[in-house]
Amino acid sequence: MENQGQGPHARVLESLGPAITSGEHPPGSVLRTEELEQRFEVSRTVIREVIRVLESMHLVASRRRVGVTVLPAEEWNVYDPRVIRWRLAGSDRPRQLRSLTVLRLAVEPVAAGLAARQATPAQCAELTEHALGMVATSRGGQLEAYLGHDVAFHRTVLRASGNEMFARLGDVVEAVLTGRTRHQVMFADPDPAAVTLHVRVAEAVREHDAARAEELTRRIATGAMAELDILAP
Amino acid sequence: MENQGQGPHARVLESLGPAITSGEHPPGSVLRTEELEQRFEVSRTVIREVIRVLESMHLVASRRRVGVTVLPAEEWNVYDPRVIRWRLAGSDRPRQLRSLTVLRLAVEPVAAGLAARQATPAQCAELTEHALGMVATSRGGQLEAYLGHDVAFHRTVLRASGNEMFARLGDVVEAVLTGRTRHQVMFADPDPAAVTLHVRVAEAVREHDAARAEELTRRIATGAMAELDILAP
DNA sequence: ACGGCAATTAAGTATGACGTTTAAGTCACA
DNA sequence: TGTGACTTAAACGTCATACTTAATTGCCGT
Numbered sequence: 001m002e003n004q005g006q007g008p009h010a011r012v013l014e015s016l017g018p019a020i021t022s023g024e025h026p027p028g029s030v031l032r033t034e035e036l037e038q039r040f041e042v043s044r045t046v047i048r049e050v051i052r053v054l055e056s057m058h059l060v061a062s063r064r065r066v067g068v069t070v071l072p073a074e075e076w077n078v079y080d081p082r083v084i085r086w087r088l089a090g091s092d093r094p095r096q097l098r099s100l101t102v103l104r105l106a107v108e109p110v111a112a113g114l115a116a117r118q119a120t121p122a123q124c125a126e127l128t129e130h131a132l133g134m135v136a137t138s139r140g141g142q143l144e145a146y147l148g149h150d151v152a153f154h155r156t157v158l159r160a161s162g163n164e165m166f167a168r169l170g171d172v173v174e175a176v177l178t179g180r181t182r183h184q185v186m187f188a189d190p191d192p193a194a195v196t197l198h199v200r201v202a203e204a205v206r207e208h209d210a211a212r213a214e215e216l217t218r219r220i221a222t223g224a225m226a227e228l229d230i231l232a233p
Numbered sequence: 234m235e236n237q238g239q240g241p242h243a244r245v246l247e248s249l250g251p252a253i254t255s256g257e258h259p260p261g262s263v264l265r266t267e268e269l270e271q272r273f274e275v276s277r278t279v280i281r282e283v284i285r286v287l288e289s290m291h292l293v294a295s296r297r298r299v300g301v302t303v304l305p306a307e308e309w310n311v312y313d314p315r316v317i318r319w320r321l322a323g324s325d326r327p328r329q330l331r332s333l334t335v336l337r338l339a340v341e342p343v344a345a346g347l348a349a350r351q352a353t354p355a356q357c358a359e360l361t362e363h364a365l366g367m368v369a370t371s372r373g374g375q376l377e378a379y380l381g382h383d384v385a386f387h388r389t390v391l392r393a394s395g396n397e398m399f400a401r402l403g404d405v406v407e408a409v410l411t412g413r414t415r416h417q418v419m420f421a422d423p424d425p426a427a428v429t430l431h432v433r434v435a436e437a438v439r440e441h442d443a444a445r446a447e448e449l450t451r452r453i454a455t456g457a458m459a460e461l462d463i464l465a466p
Numbered sequence: 467a468c469g470g471c472a473a474t475t476a477a478g479t480a481t482g483a484c485g486t487t488t489a490a491g492t493c494a495c496a
Numbered sequence: 497t498g499t500g501a502c503t504t505a506a507a508c509g510t511c512a513t514a515c516t517t518a519a520t521t522g523c524c525g526t
Contacts, residue, residue, distance in 0.1 A: 007486095007509070007510085008509085008510075009285075009509080009510090032476070032477090033476075033477070034476080042510080042511090043510060043511045043512070044511085044512085044513095045278075045281075045509085045510060045511065045512090046509090046510070046511090048278075048282065048477090048478085049281065049282055049285045051477095052242075052282045052285055052286055053285055053286060053288075053289045055286075056286045056289050056290070056313075056315075057289070062477070062478095063476090063477080063518095063519080064475085064476060064477045064478075064517075064518050064519055064520090065474085065475055065476055065477070065518065065519045065520055065521090066475090066476075066477085066519080066520080067476065067477080068477090073397070074397070074400065077312070077313065077314075077401070078397055078398055078401050079310075079312035079313075079398070079401065080289075080310065080312075080313070081310075099396050099397050099398045100398065102343070102347070102396050102398070102399075103340075103396070103398045103399070105343065106339050106340045106342075106343035106344070106399075107336075107339045107340065109339075110335070110338065110339035111339070114335070163332050163335050163336070164306075164307070164311055164332050165311055165312070165332045165333065165335070165336045166335075166336070166339075167307070168310070168311050168312065240478070240479085240517095241478085241479075242478080242479090265506095265507070265508095266507080266508070267507085275479080275480090276479060276480045276481070277480080277481080278478080278479055278480065278481090279478090279479070279480090281508090281509085284508095295507095295508065295509095296487090296488085296507090296508080297486070297487045297488060297489095297506090297507060297508045297509075298486095298487060298488045298489055298490090298505085298506055298507050298508070299488080299489075299506090299507070299508085300506095300507065300508080301508090
């Protein structure tokens with residue numbers, strides 16, 4: 001186990017959490033506190049606090065006289081950034097990436113439309129900067145730099161929408177984009193069409209053309225969706 | 234304090250959480266565990282576990298030698314059902330309702346489109362049943378019964394979309410609809426146009442007409458949005 | 467078979483002691 | 497006077513242990 005960063009709490013959490021989301025502890029199985037104490041060689045305090053956190057993510061439910069029960073996946077707080085991270089690291093990564101991309105497909109176009117109406121000049125400038133950054137790094141295997149601009153671009157759109165719920169999905173987008181770059185198409189340069197679309201979205205937002213920003217963003221997301229289906233149909 | 238359901242842990246959590254989301258403890262302010270022990274008359278154990286949960290919601294961050302710091306609102310896990318509930322109960326309810334309704338506006342039409350493609354016959358029947366239930370209870374102040382059908386209808390659409398991220402937004406929709414009924418228009422009967430739209434969505438899904446289901450659902454959500462703006466512009 | 471009572475089990479809470487981190491204060495020295 | 501290293505102490509973090517509470521199991525008697 002390479003899990004020894006920070007303290008016992010984080011170590012146990014980052015070990016137990018993924019173990020649950022990956023199905024290593026299937027729904028319905030029970031974990032007793034004492035057993036976990038021994039397994040991780042920590043005190044009850046730590047185990048109990050970890051359990052409380054997992055409980056708050058609806059990964060487990062603790063009941064007296066029975067133990068800590070793993071809940072079915074439908075109950076999980078799938079919007080918790082940690083749950084997302086754990087699932088993306090696990091075996092059902094493809095399925096998870098698909099779910100998240102569909103979510104993007106729903107949210108980002110609407111967010112772009114809102115951004116076109118109310119983005120500040122500073123945010124418009126930021127958008128343009130990152131779009132151009134994507135253009136500049138789209139060739140020659142500068143994938144990490146490209147990824148940085150891509151993530152920043154989408155984060156800015158979500159933030160500029162002025163909706164806090166959208167803004168908090170920045171982490172989700174980052175997880176999706178990072179996952180895609182790191183694990184699937186690390187070899188290939190980005191699709192030039194997608195790069196162009198980003199530039200045009202930045203333009204549309206700057207010109208307060210909500211309908212166009214929405215439509216163009218929908219095309220970006222649709223492209224991302226298609227890409228997934230091509231890679232793992 | 235009427236907060237005494239279940240145990241000390243829940244009691245303290247349900248008291249401290251809202252106190253934070255309502256701004257009673259503004260971002261940047263610090264809470265020391267010892268102080269909290271006395272304030273709630275419970276042991277360190279309980280306080281520490283509550284803090285860990287609040288920390289997992291990104292409401293607070295605990296640091297040695299300084300205490301538990303309240304984080305700025307941008308950091309909060311606004312998708313956590315409890316955070317949503319606490320904020321809806323607090324003073325920025327209108328703002329929160331608006332955010333959530335915009336989220337619905339983005340997600341539900343797409344979910345309805347997906348549902349039209351892959352809803353099971355059982356789910357179609359469920360949709361029809363609840364749509365008709367809405368019709369039957371839409372007049373004569375049967376608001377509670379109507380609300381139940383409305384929530385169930387939207388939950389079914391989200392579930393039938395086959396996307397786990399969408400499915401988990403059922404709680405959000407319930408919170409929004411409940412909030413609207415209970416606190417804003419409790420007196421008035423539902424808008425007949427909205428009722429009709431629900432029936433037509435059920436039809437479209439049953440006939441696998443994705444585009445129509447999407448468009449009709451968009452109209453429902455737009456109507457909900459307009460209603461909000463009318464009531465608190 | 468059934469219903470109630472008791473025993474058992476595992477989580478929940480309380481408390482004291484100690485370790486660890488780190489902000490902040492202090493003192494010496496240039 | 498200012499800077500740097502050193503010391504201190506405040507608050508969280510962890511451990512160990514005793515005790516409390518609730519729920520399941522199962523026994524027993526009817």
